Amino acid sequence: MRIGVIGAGAVGGALAALLDRAGHDVEVAARGDTLTAIRTRGLRLSGAWGDHVARLDSGGVLSRGAEFAIVATKAQDSADAIRANAALLRGIPVLVVQNGLTSLSESAPLLPRSDVVGGLALFAASLTAPGEVTITTGGSLYVGGGEHDTPARFVVGVLAPVIPTTLVADFEGAQWTKLVINQINALPAITGLSAQTVIATPALRRILVHSMREAVRTGRAAGARFAEVQGLTRRRLRAFTALPDWAAQFLPLAMARSMGVTPNPGSTLQSIRRGVATEIDHLNGAVVATAERLGRQAPVNRSLVELVHEVERSHRFLTPDEVVARIPLD
Numbered sequence: 001m002r003i004g005v006i007g008a009g010a011v012g013g014a015l016a017a018l019l020d021r022a023g024h025d026v027e028v029a030a031r032g033d034t035l036t037a038i039r040t041r042g043l044r045l046s047g048a049w050g051d052h053v054a055r056l057d058s059g060g061v062l063s064r065g066a067e068f069a070i071v072a073t074k075a076q077d078s079a080d081a082i083r084a085n086a087a088l089l090r091g092i093p094v095l096v097v098q099n100g101l102t103s104l105s106e107s108a109p110l111l112p113r114s115d116v117v118g119g120l121a122l123f124a125a126s127l128t129a130p131g132e133v134t135i136t137t138g139g140s141l142y143v144g145g146g147e148h149d150t151p152a153r154f155v156v157g158v159l160a161p162v163i164p165t166t167l168v169a170d171f172e173g174a175q176w177t178k179l180v181i182n183q184i185n186a187l188p189a190i191t192g193l194s195a196q197t198v199i200a201t202p203a204l205r206r207i208l209v210h211s212m213r214e215a216v217r218t219g220r221a222a223g224a225r226f227a228e229v230q231g232l233t234r235r236r237l238r239a240f241t242a243l244p245d246w247a248a249q250f251l252p253l254a255m256a257r258s259m260g261v262t263p264n265p266g267s268t269l270q271s272i273r274r275g276v277a278t279e280i281d282h283l284n285g286a287v288v289a290t291a292e293r294l295g296r297q298a299p300v301n302r303s304l305v306e307l308v309h310e311v312e313r314s315h316r317f318l319t320p321d322e323v324v325a326r327i328p329l330d
């Protein structure tokens with residue numbers, strides 16, 4: 001199948017390489033050093049799903065008609081990326097793989113003649129150099145959303161032979177559950193530590209428990225249904241918010257176990273390391289915005305957003321003690 005992939009970073013690069021390895025005819029739209037690297041050395045995949053070097057057609061925008069396309073930019077870049085490629089996305093199924101709550105609500109109106117489907121990646125991918133992606137933890141790609149489930153089923157049909165893929169009936173509910181999981185992104189971005197090290201550090205783990213619980217309570221107040229993602233069910237989330245602090249730690253500890261031993265920086269710390277803007281306003285920022293809309297507070301999420309922006313500006317990570325001093329918990 002002719003497939004276009006827009007954004008060949010950690011997730012888009014992994015998907016493009018895996019689709020190429022499976023024999024699809026893949027073109028990528030990339031930019032800067034990534035585009036140069038893909039053109040000169042190919043797109044290089046390593047890690048949990050094996051090694052592959054993909055020699056692909058590539059350019060700043062897609063140049064030829066595709067039967068299916070994937071958008072895998074950070075949330076703040078997806079609208080521009082879609083607009084730049086709109087003519088070639090017209091009329092074909094488009095999968096937007098993106099964290100946060102806005103992948104479908106922002107993309108679908110830009111592509112009124114296409115079936116736009118949402119994707120939530122539960123694998124962890126690191127861009128170790130431009131055009132070089134390593135999978136640090138394997139995991140499923142959750143696919144759903146759209147006006148009816150035929151396009152999502154089509155996407156699962158294409159991707160399931162290539163990568164573990166799960167069809168979700170309630171994509172919005174799954175986005176909220178993933179937003180709770182993505183509470184793990186901020187503390188690595190603030191401290192420079194891997195997700196596993198953050199969770200292994202009791203004082204940081206406690207902050208994480210508070211921010212995750214704040215996200216669940218905010219989502220619940222907004223009417224979110226929290227669909228199951230990676231074994232995290234509504235029932236487990238209910239238990240998580242009801243338990244005392246010490247017992248609620250079961251959830252981050254289980255997340256760390258599922259990540260395995262290869263350090264996972266998470267996608268937000270990777271942006272910090274590259275010196276580019278993070279997606280934090282779409283992660284913890286989405287919790288803060290939802291809380292504000294409802295006349296509620298989300299103080300831990302607010303502090304995490306502020307600290308990530310501080311590190312973006314200062315290029316200096318905070319120590320765990322500094323983080324604890326800056327985020328008072330009740």
Ligand SMILES: NC(=O)C1=CN([C@@H]2O[C@H](COP(=O)(O)OP(=O)(O)OC[C@H]3O[C@@H](n4cnc5c(N)ncnc54)[C@H](OP(=O)(O)O)[C@@H]3O)[C@@H](O)[C@H]2O)C=CC1
Nearest residue numbers: 007009010011029030072073077081098099121124125267
């Ligand atoms: N990495 C991970 O393990 C996971 C990531 N996610 C989510 O997946 C999404 C993608 O994340 P990730 O792959 O990590 O991000 P990356 O920053 O690694 O990749 C995004 C890529 O898109 C490129 N890009 C942005 N705009 C355009 C454009 N207009 N045309 C072409 N290329 C463009 C960026 O270029 P440039 O570098 O120049 O900005 C970058 O190479 C995010 O929403 C993230 O939260 C979800 C689960 C896991």
Ligand SMILES: CC(C)(CO)C(=O)C(=O)O
Nearest residue numbers: 121122123124264266267
């Ligand atoms: C699942 C996880 C936490 C993988 O690292 C992720 O979504 C991210 O890094 O953005």
